[in-house]
Amino acid sequence: MRQWLKTAGLAIAGLGLVSALPTAAAEDTIKIGVLHSLSGTMAISETTLKDTVLMLVDDLNKKGGLLGKKVEAVVVDPASDWPLFAEKARELIARDHVAVVFGCWTSVSRKTALPVFEELNGLLFYPVQYEGEESSRNVFYTGAAPNQQAIPAVEYLMSKEGGDVKRWVLAGTDYVYPQTTNKILEAFLKSKGVASEDIMINYTPFGQSDWQTIVADIKKFASAGKKTAVVSTINGDANVPFYKELANQGVKAKDTPVVAFSVGEEELAGIDTKNLVGHLAAWNYFESVKSPENAAFIKQWHAYIKDNKRVTNDPMEATYIGFHMWTQAVLQAGTTDVDAVRQAMIGQKFKAPSGFEAVMNSNHHLSKPVMIGEIQQDGQFDIVWQTKAPIKADAWSKFIPESAKLTADWTFPWVCGNCTEPKYGSYEH
Amino acid sequence: MGAMSTDPAAMRVVTALRAVLLLLLLALVPLAAWAADLDETLAALASGGFEEREQAVATLGASGDPRAVAILQALNDGTLLVTEDKHIVIGKDATYLDALTGNAVETSAEPERIRVNNRLRNEIEAALAQLNLFSPDPAQRLAAASAVLHAPDPAGAPVLEQALAAEKNAAVADALRLALAATSLQSGDVAAKLKAIHTLSGSSDPEIRRLLGEVADTADAPQIKAAAAEALRAIARRNFIIEIGANIFQGVSLGSVLLLAAIGLAITFGVMGVINMAHGEMIMLGAYATYVVQEAFRAWLPASWFDLYLIAAVPVGFLTAALVGAAIERGIIRFLYGRPLETLLATWGISLMLQQAVRSIFGAPNKEVSNPAWMTGGFDLAGGFTVTWNRVVIIGFSLAVFGLLTLVLRRTSLGLHIRAVTQNRRMAAVVGIPTGRVDMLTFALGSGIAGIAGVALSQISNVSPNLGTIYIIDSFMVVVFGGVGNLAGTLAGAMGLGIANKLLEPFAGAVLGKILVLVGIILFIQFRPRGLFALKGRAVES
Numbered sequence: 001m002r003q004w005l006k007t008a009g010l011a012i013a014g015l016g017l018v019s020a021l022p023t024a025a026a027e028d029t030i031k032i033g034v035l036h037s038l039s040g041t042m043a044i045s046e047t048t049l050k051d052t053v054l055m056l057v058d059d060l061n062k063k064g065g066l067l068g069k070k071v072e073a074v075v076v077d078p079a080s081d082w083p084l085f086a087e088k089a090r091e092l093i094a095r096d097h098v099a100v101v102f103g104c105w106t107s108v109s110r111k112t113a114l115p116v117f118e119e120l121n122g123l124l125f126y127p128v129q130y131e132g133e134e135s136s137r138n139v140f141y142t143g144a145a146p147n148q149q150a151i152p153a154v155e156y157l158m159s160k161e162g163g164d165v166k167r168w169v170l171a172g173t174d175y176v177y178p179q180t181t182n183k184i185l186e187a188f189l190k191s192k193g194v195a196s197e198d199i200m201i202n203y204t205p206f207g208q209s210d211w212q213t214i215v216a217d218i219k220k221f222a223s224a225g226k227k228t229a230v231v232s233t234i235n236g237d238a239n240v241p242f243y244k245e246l247a248n249q250g251v252k253a254k255d256t257p258v259v260a261f262s263v264g265e266e267e268l269a270g271i272d273t274k275n276l277v278g279h280l281a282a283w284n285y286f287e288s289v290k291s292p293e294n295a296a297f298i299k300q301w302h303a304y305i306k307d308n309k310r311v312t313n314d315p316m317e318a319t320y321i322g323f324h325m326w327t328q329a330v331l332q333a334g335t336t337d338v339d340a341v342r343q344a345m346i347g348q349k350f351k352a353p354s355g356f357e358a359v360m361n362s363n364h365h366l367s368k369p370v371m372i373g374e375i376q377q378d379g380q381f382d383i384v385w386q387t388k389a390p391i392k393a394d395a396w397s398k399f400i401p402e403s404a405k406l407t408a409d410w411t412f413p414w415v416c417g418n419c420t421e422p423k424y425g426s427y428e429h
Numbered sequence: 430m431g432a433m434s435t436d437p438a439a440m441r442v443v444t445a446l447r448a449v450l451l452l453l454l455l456a457l458v459p460l461a462a463w464a465a466d467l468d469e470t471l472a473a474l475a476s477g478g479f480e481e482r483e484q485a486v487a488t489l490g491a492s493g494d495p496r497a498v499a500i501l502q503a504l505n506d507g508t509l510l511v512t513e514d515k516h517i518v519i520g521k522d523a524t525y526l527d528a529l530t531g532n533a534v535e536t537s538a539e540p541e542r543i544r545v546n547n548r549l550r551n552e553i554e555a556a557l558a559q560l561n562l563f564s565p566d567p568a569q570r571l572a573a574a575s576a577v578l579h580a581p582d583p584a585g586a587p588v589l590e591q592a593l594a595a596e597k598n599a600a601v602a603d604a605l606r607l608a609l610a611a612t613s614l615q616s617g618d619v620a621a622k623l624k625a626i627h628t629l630s631g632s633s634d635p636e637i638r639r640l641l642g643e644v645a646d647t648a649d650a651p652q653i654k655a656a657a658a659e660a661l662r663a664i665a666r667r668n669f670i671i672e673i674g675a676n677i678f679q680g681v682s683l684g685s686v687l688l689l690a691a692i693g694l695a696i697t698f699g700v701m702g703v704i705n706m707a708h709g710e711m712i713m714l715g716a717y718a719t720y721v722v723q724e725a726f727r728a729w730l731p732a733s734w735f736d737l738y739l740i741a742a743v744p745v746g747f748l749t750a751a752l753v754g755a756a757i758e759r760g761i762i763r764f765l766y767g768r769p770l771e772t773l774l775a776t777w778g779i780s781l782m783l784q785q786a787v788r789s790i791f792g793a794p795n796k797e798v799s800n801p802a803w804m805t806g807g808f809d810l811a812g813g814f815t816v817t818w819n820r821v822v823i824i825g826f827s828l829a830v831f832g833l834l835t836l837v838l839r840r841t842s843l844g845l846h847i848r849a850v851t852q853n854r855r856m857a858a859v860v861g862i863p864t865g866r867v868d869m870l871t872f873a874l875g876s877g878i879a880g881i882a883g884v885a886l887s888q889i890s891n892v893s894p895n896l897g898t899i900y901i902i903d904s905f906m907v908v909v910f911g912g913v914g915n916l917a918g919t920l921a922g923a924m925g926l927g928i929a930n931k932l933l934e935p936f937a938g939a940v941l942g943k944i945l946v947l948v949g950i951i952l953f954i955q956f957r958p959r960g961l962f963a964l965k966g967r968a969v970e971s
Contacts, residue, residue: 241891248806248815267795
């Protein structure tokens with residue numbers, strides 16, 4: 001009943017959207033699936049990614065399409081409802097016969113849709129930074145793995161320039177991404193000689209809105225004689241009240257910096273950043289990057305969305321990279337056939353808006369640069385540190401003993417996402 | 430000056446004059462050299478890496494030059510810029526002033542901001558503190574003295590002593606004494622260190638706790654280690670009471686948020702008996718009304734009025750939510766009275782539609798609602814317990830709303846009608862009360878109060894289409910726990926839940942704390958199904 005109501009409500013509200021989509025399925029079109037929540041709690045982040053894909057499709061068609069065919073986006077709304085992701089993915093692959101799907105944000109939505117992609121041999125491009133510990137034959141991960149975001153951020157804070165931090169608060173929302181990331185970080189910190197009593201781990205429920213006690217605890221933890229930093233994997237809506245409480249209780253970035261892995265330009269647009277200057281975020285891209293590729297990306301986005309105030313962010317850039325790599329791979333393979341495209345994907349290079357050349361590796365993850373940005377008054381980030389070269393993503397973390405043994409490599413002889421020894425298998429389904 | 434004269438007497442005068450001039454010049458040389466130094470320092474600030482910038486900031490701090498204060502302040506605020514031709518300027522309302530001379534500078538391209546990082550910000554603060562120790566403004570002196578605590582430097586001790594000797598203001602003198610003690614903690618002999626620890630142990634400043642912690646960890650002399658540890662224990666003992674007080678304040682503050690969120694529901698659900706799942710969306714509408722009012726103030730009214738936008742938003746939020754509430758009641762709910770299940774489903778459908786409507790109009794991302802200056806920040810009460818202004822305002826505001834609503838229900842004819850209709854609808858109709866109209870007004874009142882709650886919650890929460898879903902469950906919990914149909918119960922329920930939550934949180938953590946409170950409520954409802962304050966009488970039986 002609940003499901004029915006939700007669907008009914010969404011159907012009414014979504015009528016405009018659905019009617020806007022052409023339904024005629026001509027043979028001379030290539031269909032692309034977009035699997036992002038347009039309603040419910042995750043709509044706040046995912047709607048922008050849907051727009052990004054539509055912008056890229058629009059652009060591709062203006063340039064004459066792909067392989068001489070028009071490209072058509074099929075947009076579905078999984079409504080922030082995890083089981084619905086699997087259902088909608090099945091619909092896209094089995095009914096609409098899409099060549100590729102761009103979608104998912106939360107790890108739980110990817111994990112529920114994954115079996116469908118593997119069963120029907122679909123292709124998913126996943127554009128969000130995540131906890132790693134996964135490599136599927138049917139997924140290309142264009143967001144950061146922990147060694148491309150969490151670990152470098154912590155290393156930066158440990159450096160002299162980053163403030164010589166000795167004491168750590170790992171604060172996160174209570175679900176799989178923060179828990180796995182914190183597990184990796186804890187192991188990493190201990191390997192660097194940080195004592196257990198200098199690590200405080202704190203989890204809060206989704207949508208936590210009252211941060212008084214936790215911020216007071218952080219203040220107390222920080223007054224123990226060692227430079228302290230907060231590593232935040234707090235997700236989504238909980239961030240605004242968290243940062244407001246930080247600002248009001250006078251937690252200053254220069255004393256106790258907060259480095260966040262889920263707060264980007266889009267999230268800052270909803271916060272008054274006057275009192276947050278100096279707090280940090282780690283990503284592979286910031287809108288403030290100065291490169292010709294980024295200028296073109298921002299210009300294209302503003303022209304498409306018809307609003308010069310809309311910001312770009314890291315998951316958008318990851319979508320942008322993924323889409324361009326997919327079109328390159330299709331052109332190289334000469335077909336949209338999933339097996340052919342998958343093979344062509346490995347080794348694809350693309351000059352990304354970050355100013356670096358992103359490369360798709362055989363573990364289905366990218367090589368990307370890591371950047372640390374500092375929040376500014378205008379809601380943008382100043383890049384205070386970045387890697388000299390792109391870093392290759394580890395699908396399996398070196399810092400979790402049971403993962404360190406695993407290899408993800410989809411080329412011969414491995415042909416496996418989580419093996420301890422090569423399978424010498426072939427690519428066949 | 431008569432150099433053409435050949436008169437020997439005149440010649441002597443000229444020679445003397447020359448000597449004087451030369452002396453004057455000699456006196457000027459250091460100044461000129463210093464000016465060149467400042468130029469160089471500034472250049473290092475603009476072109477060097479973070480290391481060079483740190484050096485430059487330290488040089489500026491030690492210079493004692495009054496211009497350095499403005500430069501450092503600008504660097505800290507991000508208004509120190511460098512033009513294309515490496516000229517360093519301070520940006521002020523779209524004009525650029527030379528950092529040294531203060532003259533206006535014309536540039537073709539927009540100058541670039543000189544970047545700072547957190548490490549540099551600490552250096553800037555220390556440098557400014559050095560410069561501001563002798564400022565005529567006591568507030569600046571106090572800030573400077575407190576800033577020394579962040580990075581006490583033994584080399585600064587003589588300056589601090591000088592400042593202390595000249596200080597007339599008692600508060601500033603106290604801060605200077607602490608700062609001095611902090612510096613002698615870094616150097617000095619064992620006796621001086623022990624004395625310093627004794628001085629510091631009287632303060633509850635978290636910064637001092639940090640310093641003492643550092644000493645307790647790293648000092649080489651065992652007696653110093655022990656003294657620091659003892660001082661820390663004394664501070665912890667003092668702070669224990671403060672911490673409990675802080676927990677209770679935070680509980681009251683959470684309770685006031687719950688009260689605000691639930692009080693509208695206490696009318697629509699508690700008094701009217703409508704299971705209103707769209708209640709959260711009324712809160713959201715109030716928050717969006719606040720956003721619209723804020724944007725209107727930004728667009729059409731002078732900046733000095735901006736801080737008043739929140740006050741203007743209260744009636745707007747009330748009216749918006751009340752009108753939508755009235756429309757919902759007349760359009761849908763009135764056909765469903767007496768059918769709670771259908772009402773539940775219908776209002777839930779309405780809530781989804783309202784969410785999606787707002788998403789279509791305003792877009793999915795959060796909207797920024799800024800806190801007015803009088804609701805930003807807080808003050809340190811004691812021992813690192815910060816009372817934040819927005820919480821204080823919200824506690825007062827929720828109690829005021831509660832008081833007003835009680836007055837409306839008890840002292841106005843509308844209140845009389847509402848009570849009459851809810852207690853005995855048929856009898857009320859018989860004596861000529863337009864029950865349909867009263868239903869509409871009651872629902873509008875409840876929704877409007879939820880709108881007001883939205884205005885307040887926009888200050889601590891995010892303004893997004895999902896705002897309502899965060900508060901709906903808590904609201905029902907408060908109303909059921911407090912006793913359906915009883916405003917006083919709602920107040921007691923909200924405060925009770927708030928304080929229980931905050932007292933549990935430090936021990937159990939946020940996740941487990943919430944679960945424990947939920948379990949507690951379930952058990953409580955088992956034994957007292959009608960909540961804390963159960964209504965008695967015929968209305969209950971029907």
